[in-house]
Amino acid sequence: xxxxxxxxxxxxxxxxxxxxxxxxxxxxxxxxxxxxxxxxxxxxxxxxxxxxxxxxxxxxxxxxxxxxxxxxxxxxxxxxxxxxxxxxxxxxxxxxxxxxxxxxxxxxxxxxxxxxxxxxxxxxxxxxxxxxxxxxxxxxxxxxxxxxxxxxxxxxxxxxxxxxxxxxxxxxxxxxxxxxxxxxxxxxxxxxxxxxxxxxxxxxxxxxxxxxxxxxxxxxxxxxxxxxxxxxxxxxxxxxxxxxxxxxxxxxxxxxxxxxxxxxxxxxxxxxxxxxxxxxxxxxxxxxxxxxxxxxxxxxxxxxxxx
Numbered sequence: 001x002x003x004x005x006x007x008x009x010x011x012x013x014x015x016x017x018x019x020x021x022x023x024x025x026x027x028x029x030x031x032x033x034x035x036x037x038x039x040x041x042x043x044x045x046x047x048x049x050x051x052x053x054x055x056x057x058x059x060x061x062x063x064x065x066x067x068x069x070x071x072x073x074x075x076x077x078x079x080x081x082x083x084x085x086x087x088x089x090x091x092x093x094x095x096x097x098x099x100x101x102x103x104x105x106x107x108x109x110x111x112x113x114x115x116x117x118x119x120x121x122x123x124x125x126x127x128x129x130x131x132x133x134x135x136x137x138x139x140x141x142x143x144x145x146x147x148x149x150x151x152x153x154x155x156x157x158x159x160x161x162x163x164x165x166x167x168x169x170x171x172x173x174x175x176x177x178x179x180x181x182x183x184x185x186x187x188x189x190x191x192x193x194x195x196x197x198x199x200x201x202x203x204x205x206x207x208x209x210x211x212x213x214x215x216x217x218x219x220x221x222x223x224x225x226x227x228x229x230x231x232x233x234x235x236x237x238x239x240x241x242x243x244x245x246x247x248x249x250x251x252x253x254x255x256x257x258x259x260x261x262x263x264x265x266x267x268x269x270x271x272x273x274x275x276x277x278x279x280x281x282x283x284x285x286x287x288x289x290x291x292x293x294x295x296x297x298x299x300x301x302x303x304x305x306x307x
Contacts, residue, residue, distance in 0.1 A: 007238060076171065
């Protein structure tokens, strides 16, 4: 089992691969643009200053019946890709073609959680230049597109933990597809995430290198030099001993089952060594790249048990 000094060292090594990024301690700005009552929840629309370069639109939803002054458990919802650059954070409110109903804003607030979702670079109100153009430009500048996305998500976590209506000791990261990958990267890098739930993108890198699955992942996914330092299991092992649920489809071309088995074996061993085998679970379902009703039930049950 990895000791804590080694774990911190590996986190620093992982973060360093993400290119030149702004300081982690720069001030965060938040402007509340509007607040409205929806069916069962309150929706706040915000503009966040997370990176000093580009404003970040965001939503916060919370239960309409939350007691005044209560600090709620919270979920950082990481939206997916799906080449739906226009959608972004609206996936939280509207759902997506590969997510079941109701949308997660309704499902999570009904369980008593506050939820934050931001537009990632290139998505929602931040869309504009193509993903390939931005990817190439960031490489020339010593940056990394995934690094910029991860940085904003980490700063969003800073903002979420600083809200007076959120319990900073009860934070989950949750996402589908690109959001899945973001959820486990964030949990690996930041221990304030006490629960990680990822759907349909826990991919063993080495398994897909020589398969068509490699080209199924878009530009954002690729971090220069990553495989010289980390495997998928190496990154996810940094989440141990915190609770982690991964859900996948056995027919999903982006997550070959043999790769899932390799990650599962490593993480089973790591969680058993940590004395908390019940905090890791991989669920593989007879489906493709999509959430099923059974998967949704598993997500909500896991959050209820661990958050």
